[in-house]
Amino acid sequence: MVEQIDLTQVNWARAQxxxxxxxxxxxxxxxxxLSFLVAFFESIYVRTGNEEWKRLTKFWMTxxxxxxxxxxxxxxxxxxxxxxxxxxxxWMVGDIFGAPLAAEGIFAFFLEATFFAVMFFxxxxxxxxxxxxxxxxxxxxxxxxxxxxxxxxxxxxxPTGMQFxxxxxxxxxxxxxxxxxxxxxxSKFTHATSSGFLLASxxxxxxxxxYLLQERHQTMAKRSIIVASVFGLLSATYVGFTGDExxxxxxxxxxxxxxxxEGLYDGQTSAPLVAAGLINxxxxxxxxxxxxxxxxxxxxxxxxxxxxxxxxxxxxxxxxVFGNRQQHIIGAQEKIEKGKIALELxxxxxxxxxxxxxxxxxxxxxxxxxxxxxxxxxxxxxxxEAVPPVGITFYAFHIMVVTGAIFPLVLxxxxxxxxxxxxxxxxxxxxxxxxxxxxxxxxxxxxxxLAEVGRQPWAxxxxxxxxxxxxxxxxxxxxxxxFLFLGIFTLLLIAEISILAKQINIGPEEN
Amino acid sequence: xxxxxxYSTLQHIWWIITSLVGSLFIFLTFVQGGQTLLFTVPRGDExxxxxxxxxxxxxELTFTTLVLFGGALFAAFPKFYATSFGGAYWVWMxxxxxxxxxxxxxxxxxxxxxxxxxxxxxxxxxxxxxxxxLLIGAAVGTFFTGSSFSLNQYNQVTWQTPYxxxxxxxxxFNLSLGLFLVFNxxxxxxxxxxxxxxxxTLTDRCRKSAWKSFLWSLPFLLYVLVNLLFMQGYARSxxxxxIFLQSGKYLxxxxxxxxxxxxxxxxxxxxxxxxxxxxxxxxxxxxWFGGLGTVLVGLAVFFLAGFNNTAFYxxxxxxxxxxxxxxxxxxxxxxxxMTYVALSVPFVLAYIAYVWRQMDSKRLTIxxxxxxxxxxxx
Numbered sequence: 001m002v003e004q005i006d007l008t009q010v011n012w013a014r015a016q017x018x019x020x021x022x023x024x025x026x027x028x029x030x031x032x033x034l035s036f037l038v039a040f041f042e043s044i045y046v047r048t049g050n051e052e053w054k055r056l057t058k059f060w061m062t063x064x065x066x067x068x069x070x071x072x073x074x075x076x077x078x079x080x081x082x083x084x085x086x087x088x089x090x091w092m093v094g095d096i097f098g099a100p101l102a103a104e105g106i107f108a109f110f111l112e113a114t115f116f117a118v119m120f121f122x123x124x125x126x127x128x129x130x131x132x133x134x135x136x137x138x139x140x141x142x143x144x145x146x147x148x149x150x151x152x153x154x155x156x157x158x159p160t161g162m163q164f165x166x167x168x169x170x171x172x173x174x175x176x177x178x179x180x181x182x183x184x185x186x187s188k189f190t191h192a193t194s195s196g197f198l199l200a201s202x203x204x205x206x207x208x209x210x211y212l213l214q215e216r217h218q219t220m221a222k223r224s225i226i227v228a229s230v231f232g233l234l235s236a237t238y239v240g241f242t243g244d245e246x247x248x249x250x251x252x253x254x255x256x257x258x259x260x261x262e263g264l265y266d267g268q269t270s271a272p273l274v275a276a277g278l279i280n281x282x283x284x285x286x287x288x289x290x291x292x293x294x295x296x297x298x299x300x301x302x303x304x305x306x307x308x309x310x311x312x313x314x315x316x317x318x319x320x321v322f323g324n325r326q327q328h329i330i331g332a333q334e335k336i337e338k339g340k341i342a343l344e345l346x347x348x349x350x351x352x353x354x355x356x357x358x359x360x361x362x363x364x365x366x367x368x369x370x371x372x373x374x375x376x377x378x379x380x381x382x383x384x385e386a387v388p389p390v391g392i393t394f395y396a397f398h399i400m401v402v403t404g405a406i407f408p409l410v411l412x413x414x415x416x417x418x419x420x421x422x423x424x425x426x427x428x429x430x431x432x433x434x435x436x437x438x439x440x441x442x443x444x445x446x447x448x449x450l451a452e453v454g455r456q457p458w459a460x461x462x463x464x465x466x467x468x469x470x471x472x473x474x475x476x477x478x479x480x481x482x483f484l485f486l487g488i489f490t491l492l493l494i495a496e497i498s499i500l501a502k503q504i505n506i507g508p509e510e511n
Numbered sequence: 512x513x514x515x516x517x518y519s520t521l522q523h524i525w526w527i528i529t530s531l532v533g534s535l536f537i538f539l540t541f542v543q544g545g546q547t548l549l550f551t552v553p554r555g556d557e558x559x560x561x562x563x564x565x566x567x568x569x570x571e572l573t574f575t576t577l578v579l580f581g582g583a584l585f586a587a588f589p590k591f592y593a594t595s596f597g598g599a600y601w602v603w604m605x606x607x608x609x610x611x612x613x614x615x616x617x618x619x620x621x622x623x624x625x626x627x628x629x630x631x632x633x634x635x636x637x638x639x640x641x642x643x644x645l646l647i648g649a650a651v652g653t654f655f656t657g658s659s660f661s662l663n664q665y666n667q668v669t670w671q672t673p674y675x676x677x678x679x680x681x682x683x684f685n686l687s688l689g690l691f692l693v694f695n696x697x698x699x700x701x702x703x704x705x706x707x708x709x710x711x712t713l714t715d716r717c718r719k720s721a722w723k724s725f726l727w728s729l730p731f732l733l734y735v736l737v738n739l740l741f742m743q744g745y746a747r748s749x750x751x752x753x754i755f756l757q758s759g760k761y762l763x764x765x766x767x768x769x770x771x772x773x774x775x776x777x778x779x780x781x782x783x784x785x786x787x788x789x790x791x792x793x794x795x796x797x798x799w800f801g802g803l804g805t806v807l808v809g810l811a812v813f814f815l816a817g818f819n820n821t822a823f824y825x826x827x828x829x830x831x832x833x834x835x836x837x838x839x840x841x842x843x844x845x846x847x848x849m850t851y852v853a854l855s856v857p858f859v860l861a862y863i864a865y866v867w868r869q870m871d872s873k874r875l876t877i878x879x880x881x882x883x884x885x886x887x888x889x
Contacts, residue, residue, distance in 0.1 A: 062886065065618055072574065073614035077607050079581055080596060084604060087597020091666050094589020095841045102586035103852050105579030110859050113571035114866050121568055123884050126869050134866075165842070169665045172842040350664055471597035472669055481604050488608070492615055495626035502624035509886065 009475035010467050013085040016482040020077050021452070022445060023489045027071035027496075029444050032146055032193055033200025033235070034064045035139035039132075040227055046132050056220050059508035060204065063500060065120060070496045074489060085478065089459050089469035092170040096162050096179060097152055104148030111141030146196070147189050154185030156460050157451070158253040164372055166349055166365060171463070187249050188451075191242035194235050195444060198407060201232025202433075202440040205414060207504055209433035212424050217507050222418060229415040236408035243404070244305065250454075251306035251314070254461060256386065257454040259317045260393040262302055263291045267316035267324065273301035276398065279391045285321045285384055317390070321383045332377060332386035339378025342371035376463040385465075388456040396450040403443035410436055513850045521846040522836045525587035526817045528853055532580045534809025537692065538802045539573035542566050544700030544724075546613075546640035547693070549633055552701075552716050557877055559633075560621065560889070565707045565875050566700075567617040567889040572863065574614065586849050590666060590839035591824050595650075598660045598668045599676025602650050609643030617889045644696050648689025649679040654816040655761065656684050657745065657827035671828045684738050687731040694728030695782075695805060697721075702789050702798040709874035714795075721797075722790040739815065740765075745825035747835050754822050754830040764819045771814045778807030 038061050045053035079101060083090050090097075118126055118134035126134070155161075161178030162171045173179065205228045208221035251258045259265075262274055265285065277295030300310040307314070315329055323331025345368040352360040380386060410432055417423040423430070455461055459469035516524070545566045553559040585592045596603050612635035619625045620632035658679070659671035672678050679685045701721035705714045744760025747753070757763075765772045781804025789797030817823040822833035840846060880888050 058887065065887075066622070069615045069618035072571070073611045076574070076578060076610055076614070079578060079585075080603060080607055083581075083585070083592045083596025084600050085597070087593040088665075088667050090585065090597070091590055091593035094585055094592055095845045098582065098584075098586030098589050098592070098841065099845055099849055099852070102579070102582035102849060105575065105582040106852060106855055106859060109575040109578055110572075110863065113575040114863050116571055117568045117870060118866060120887050121564075121884075122870060123887070124879070124882065125873060130869065173845045173848065176848040354664075471600070472667060473597075473600060473675075477600060477675065481600075484604075484608065488611060491627065492611075495615070495619055498624045498626045499619060499622045502622070506623075 007467070009473060009478055010470050012475050012478040012482055013470050013473075014466060016085060016478060016485065017078075017081060018452070019482065019485060019489070020074060020081060021448065023485075023493070024071065024074040024078055025444060025448050026441065026493070027067050027074060028146070029192075029196035029199040030067050030203055031064070031071050031142050032196030033198065033231075034060065034067070034203065035135075035142045036197060037200055037204055037228060037231060038064055039135045039139045040231065041224075042132050042135050044227075046128055052219065053223070055508045056223060059220070060224070061119065062503055066496060066499050066503065068116070070492055073492060077485065085471050085473070086459065086469050087471040089464065092464060092469075093159075093162075093460060094170075096155060096159075096171060096173040099173065099176065100148045100152040100155075100179070104145050108141050108145035108148060111137050112145065113141075115141065143193055146193050150188040150192055151180055151182075151185040153451075154182055154188045155179055156458075157188070157455055158182055158184035158249070159460050159463055164375070166346055166368060169346070169350070171460075184249050184253055187242060187246040191239065191246045192447075194238040194242055195404075195447065197235035198232055198239055199440040199444055201228040201235060201411070202407060202436045204228035205232065205411065206434045206437035209414070209430040210504070211507070213427065213430050213434075215424075218424065220508055222423070225414060225418050225423070229411045229418070232411045233408055233415065236404075236411065239404060240408075243401075247305050248308065254455060255315050256317070256320050257388065257393070258306060259315060259320060260388045260390045260454055261397040261450065263295075263390055263394045264302070264314065264316040265291050265318050267314055267319040267327065267329075269303065269313045270300045270311050271302040271306070271314040272297035272299045273305060274394075274398075276402075277394070279394055281391055283390075285317050285387055291390075317387055321386060332380070332383035335374040335377035335386075336380050336383060338371050338374040339376060339380070341378070342368060342373075342375040343378040345371060346375070376458070376460070376465065379465050379468050380457070385457055388454050393450060393454040396446040396453065400443050400446040400450060403439050403446070406439065407436060407443075513847060513854075516847065516850070518843045518846070519837070521843065521850060522840045523818070524850060525583075525840065525846055526813070526823075526836045528856075529580070529583045529587055530810050530813030530817070531806075532576060532583050533813055534806040536573065536576040536580050537695075537809045538699065538805045539569070539576050540640075540644055540692070540696040541699035541703040541798065541802070542570045542573045543613075543640035543644050544693075544696030544698065545704055546636035546700070547697055548700055548704075548717070548720060549637060552720050553713060554716075557880075558710070558713050560880060561708055561710060561713065561875065561877055562704060563617060563620065563636075564880060564889050565704055568870060569703075570613070570617055574610065577610065587841055587846060588834070588836070588839045589841055591834050593666070594660065594662065594668045594834060594839075595658075595676075595824060598670040599650065599653070599658060599679070600670070601674065602646055602676030602679055605677075606643055606646045606650070609639040609646075613639035613643070621889060640696065640700075641693055644693045645686075645689040646680065648692035649682075649685040650676070651692075651812070652682065652685030652688040653679045654813075654823055654825075655739065655742065655744065656682050657825040657833075659828040660826050660832060661829040662826075662832040684735065684742070687734040687738075691728050691731040691735060694724045694731065697724035698728065698782075698786060699798065699801050699805065702785060702801050705789060706795050706798045707871060707875055709876045718790050718793075721786060725786045725790075745822035745830070745833055747820040747822055747833075747837075749820050752835075752837065754825070754833045754835075756830070760821065761815050764815050764821060767819055768814070771811050771818070774807045774814070775811035778804045778809075778811060780804070781807065 041057040045057055115134040115137035119138050122131050160182045161175040162173050165172045204224050208224045211217045211221040263279055275296045275298050278293040280293050283289045283291050303312045303314050304310040319329050321332045345364045349361050349364040414433055417426050457465045459466045553562055616632040616635040620629050661669050698721050701717040705717050739761045743756050743758040745754055746757040746760050781800045785797040785801035788794040817836050822835050824834035826832040
C-alpha cells in the first residue's frame with residue numbers, strides 16, 4: 001500500500017504536529033476555564049450591581065482576550081494540518097473524522113466568534129443582561145468546541161462506529177452516535193475541560209497571590225481568590241474522578257498505552273502501581289533487564305485502577321508484544337502476521353477487480369473479512385514497533401498525576417486562610433500559589449504528551465500507523481514549515497507573555 | 512425526509528452548502544480588504560485605530576467561516592481535503608500563515624509592551640489582506656485550470672511539481688482571479704467602513720478608495736470571465752465517470768444551467784449597483800448589495816466548477832485523477848448525518864444577524880474609542 005516510507009519525513013511531520021498541538025494547548029485550557037470564571041464574576045456584578053465587580057470582570061476579561069487571540073492563531077493550523085501533513089489519514093478516515101470538525105465549526109466556533117465581540121465591545125451597546133448572556137455564550141462556545149475536537153481525538157484513540165470499505169480502501173461511518181458517545185470521547189472531554197477549569201483557577205489565584213504579596217489591589221485579589229479557589233477545588237475533584245475514568249478506559253481500550261504509562265513489562269495479577277520511579281532506558285521488550293533503576297510501588301493499585309478489581313490481571317508490554325496464551329492475549333507478533341495477510345488479500349482483491357477476475361476478487365474479499373481486524377498491524381515490520389516510547393509515556397503520566405495532586409491541597413489551604421482572613425500574612429503560601437501557575441501548565445502539557453505519545457505508533461489506534469497516515473512530502477519541506485511555525489509561534493508567545501505581564505502589572509483600573 | 516435522499520442528491524446539496532460557505536467567506540473578506548487600506552486611507556493614528564476597531568468587531572467571523580469552509584470540505588469531500596492540502600502544500604501553508612499572524616494583530620497592536628511594535632502588527636494585517644487573499648484566489652483558480660497531480664489506487668496523492676501549489680500563482684488566469692478577489696475585498700472593506708463608522712472625512716476617503724479599487728478590479732474580472740467562456744474544461748462522462756477535456760465546457764455549463772447564469776449576472780449587477788450608490792450617491796448601505804452580489808458571483812463560480820458533470824479539482828497531469836463531487840465525497844451515511852447537522856445553519860445565521868444588528872445599531876466614533884471602555888478597544 002505504501003511504496004516507500006521516508007521515516008525522517010514522518011518524524012518531521014510528527015514533530016510539527018506535536019509543536020503546533022503543544023503550543024495550542026498552552027492557550028486553550030486557560031480559555032476553557034477563564035471564560036467561565038469571567039462569566040461568574042460578571043454574574044456577581046449583574047446581581048449585586050457593584051461596580052467593583054465590574055472592574056474585576058473587565059480586568060480578567062482583558063487577560064482572557066490576550067490569551068484567546070493567540071489560541072485562535074495556533075488553532076487554525078491544526079485543522080488544516082490533517083490535510084497538509086496527514087493527507088492519507090484525511091482520506092482514509094475523513095468520512096468519520098471530518099464530521100465532528102465541521103460540527104465544531106457550526107455549533108461552537110460561531111458562538112465564540114459572534115459573542116466575543118459583544119463581550120468586549122458591547123458594554124455600552126447592548127443591555128446588561130444581554131452582555132452577561134454573551135459572556136456565558138463565549139464560555140459555552142469555547143467548551144463546546146473542545147467537545148467536538150475531543151470527540152475526534154477520542155475516535156482516533158478508540159475507533160468505533162465505522163466499517164472498512166475495501167473498494168474505496170477507507171473507513172466509512174456507520175453510526176454517528178457511537179462516534180459521539182464513545183466512552184473514550186466522553187472521558188477525554190470531561191477530563192480535558194475540567195483540567196482547563198483547574199488551570200484557569202490556578203491562574204487567577206496565582207496572580208491574585210502576587211497582588212497580595214505586592215499589597216496592591218487587595219480587595220479585588222481576595223474576591224478573585226474566593227471564586228477561583230472554590231471553582232478550582234470543585235474542578236480538581238472532578239479532574240480526579242474523570243482522570244480515574246480516563247485511566248480505566250485506557251486500560252480497557254488501549255492496554256499497551258497503560259502498560260507503557262506504568263512501565264509494566266510482565267503482566268501480573270494484583271499489579272502494583274509505580275508511584276515514582278526511574279526508568280531503565282536500555283530495557284527492551286523480551287529481555288531480562290529490570291524495567292526500573294529504582295521504583296516505589298503501591299501493591300494492587302494498578303489492577304484496581306485498570307479493572308476496578310485489585311486482584312485482576314493487567315497485561316504488560318511483553319504480553320502484548322509476544323502474546324500470553326494463559327490470559328488469552330494475542331500478541332503484536334501474531335497480529336502483524338495476520339495483518340500482512342489482510343493487506344495482501346486487499347491487494348489481490350483490488351487487482352483482480354481491475355483485471356476483471358471476479359472469482360478471485362470475491363474469494364479474496366471473503367478471506368479479507370477474516371483478517372481485516374488486524375489490517376493496521378500489517379504495516380508494522382516488527383512487534384516492538386507496536387510499543388510506544390515507554391520513558392516519555394511513563395514520566396508524562398507521573399508528572400501529570402503528581403502535579404495534579406498538589407493543586408487541590410494548595411487551593412484548599414488558600415481558601416482556608418482566606419476565609420480566616422489571614423491569607424495576606426501567609427507569604428509562603430502566596431509564593432506557592434504563584435508557583436502553581438507554571439506547574440499547572442506543566443501538568444497540562446504532560447497530559448497531552450501522555451495521550452499522544454502513549455498511542456504511538458498509531459494515528460488511529462490499531463488501524464493506521466503514523467507512517468502510513470502521512471502525506472507524500474519531502475522531509476526538507478516539512479522541516480522548513482516546522483521551523484517556520486516554531487519561529488512564528490515562539491515570537492507570538494513572547495509577545496503574549498510580555499503583554500500579559502504588563503497588563504498584570506498595570507492591574508485593574510482604580511477608581 | 513433527509514434520510515431518504517439519494518447519494519447524488521446529497522452530493523449536490525453538499526456542493527451547494529460548501530459553495531455557500533465559501534462564498535460567504537469571500538463576502539466576509541471585507542475584513543481583509545479593509546486591512547489593506549490601513550496604510551493609505553486613514554490620516555493619523557486616530558483614524559487608523561478607528562478602522563481597526565471597526566474591522567476588529569468582525570474579523571473573527573471571517574476567520575471562523577474559513578475554518579468552517581475547511582471543516583465542511585473535510586466532512587463532505589475528504590478526498591479534496593487530502594489531495595489539495597497534502598498536495599498543494601506550500602500554497603495552503605502560506606495562506607494559513609497569513610491568517611495566523613492576523614489572529615493576534617488586532618488584540619496586540621495597541622497593547623503596551625507588545626514586543627514586535629504596532630507597525631509590525633499592522634504589516635501582518637496588510638499581508639493577510641493582500642498575500643492571503645491573492646493566494647486563496649489563485650488556489651480557487653486551479654478549480655478551472657487544473658493542477659499537476661496523480662492519485663494511486665489507494666488515492667494517495669503525488670504532486671508533480673516541487674513548488675507544491677505555488678505554481679498556481681504563475682498562471683495568468685489564477686493570478687487574475689486572485690487579484691480580482693484582493694481588489695473586490697478592498698471595495699467591500701471600504702463599503703463596510705462607510706457603513707460602520709461615523710467620521711465624514713474618513714468615509715469620504717473610503718468612497719474614493721472604493722471607486723479606485725473597483726476600477727482596478729475590472730480588468731482582472733474581465734480576463735477571468737472571458738477566459739471562463741472560452742477555455743477548455745474538465746468534463747466527466749456521466750456514463751463511465753471518465754474525465755476528458757472539452758472546449759467551451761464552462762460556457763456550456765453556464766448555458767446548460769441558466770440558474771448559474773442568472774446568479775452570475777445578478778451578482779455582478781448588485782456589485783456594480785453597490786459601487787455606484789456608494790461612490791456617487793453618498794449612500795452608506797452599499798456593503799449589503801456588494802456583499803450579496805459577491806455571494807452570488809461566488810456561488811456561480813463554484814457551481815460552474817462542480818456541477819453539470821465537471822471535475823471541480825482537475826488534474827492536468829493525469830485527467831483520471833481529477834476530483835468530481837461524485838468521486839471525492841464522503842459516504843452516503845456521512846452526508847446524510849451531516850445534512851441533519853447543517854439544518855442548524857439558518858439558526859446560526861439568525862443569531863449572527865441579530866448580534867450584528869445589536870452591535871452596529873450605533874456607528875463607531877472616535878469619541879467611543881476614548882470612552883470609559885477604552886481599555887477594551889483594539
